Amino acid sequence: MASGFIILKDGRCFARRWTGYDEIIRIAIMELKLIQNGEELADWLKLQIPDAQDDESADAGWGFHNARIDDWINRKLDLRSLTKENQKLLWAAIQNGKINLIEKGQDYSPLSLDYFNIFYEMCELAEKGEPPMELTHWNKLADPCTEQNGPGWEK
Numbered sequence: 001m002a003s004g005f006i007i008l009k010d011g012r013c014f015a016r017r018w019t020g021y022d023e024i025i026r027i028a029i030m031e032l033k034l035i036q037n038g039e040e041l042a043d044w045l046k047l048q049i050p051d052a053q054d055d056e057s058a059d060a061g062w063g064f065h066n067a068r069i070d071d072w073i074n075r076k077l078d079l080r081s082l083t084k085e086n087q088k089l090l091w092a093a094i095q096n097g098k099i100n101l102i103e104k105g106q107d108y109s110p111l112s113l114d115y116f117n118i119f120y121e122m123c124e125l126a127e128k129g130e131p132p133m134e135l136t137h138w139n140k141l142a143d144p145c146t147e148q149n150g151p152g153w154e155k
Contacts, residue, residue, distance in 0.1 A: 002137065003061040004075040006119070009087060011080075011141035012132040014119050018061045021075050022049045023111040024119055027101070031093035038093065040151040041086050048073060080145035083152040094123055 004021020006014040029045050032038035050056075050064045058065035063074040079087055098120050100108045109116075122135055132141055 005077070007076070007078040007080060007142045007145070008122055008126040008132075009079050010126040010129070010132040011144075012122055012126060012136035013138040013142055014122050015137035016115070016119075018075050020111060020115055023109060024116065025049045025077070027097040027109055027111065027116070028090055028093045031096040031100070032089060034096070035089060035092055037085070038089050041082075041089055044150045048075075048077060078142065078145050078147065078149070081147040081149040083148075083150065086150050086152055091123065091127060094120060 001017070002015035003018040004016055006021070006024070008014065025045055025048055029042045032042035032045070047066060047069060050059060050066070051068070053067050061075075063072055065071075066073045079090065082090065097109075098116065101111070101113055101116055105113070125135055126132065
């Protein structure tokens, strides 16, 4: 059952088990740290997945209690809520992550390339402006996004 959701810029949704969701976010974090101006987004994304400080017994799959900020975090990331610049940075990180996953495999990430490729294909279709219902895990588009998340909005 899906418990991690990533809404892409065209409203399509990638929905998978929370472990895969977390690993995709980890890949993005690793790659963002290597991209100019990516550090701030990487730091924010770190707060969207559990780390060693968080109590594993307080992880419900769909969300977890983040002890670092003393708040519950749902495993749902709507990319439309990020600034345009952060959306571009994240797409670059995902592209670099795919290359590294192909080249390094399990030494890079425990996530299977097949699993990652489904997410990557959705991102690529969204970037190209292809019809969002062509490949999505929901039977409808996500509701419009009115949130502003991540760094950069305060500027």
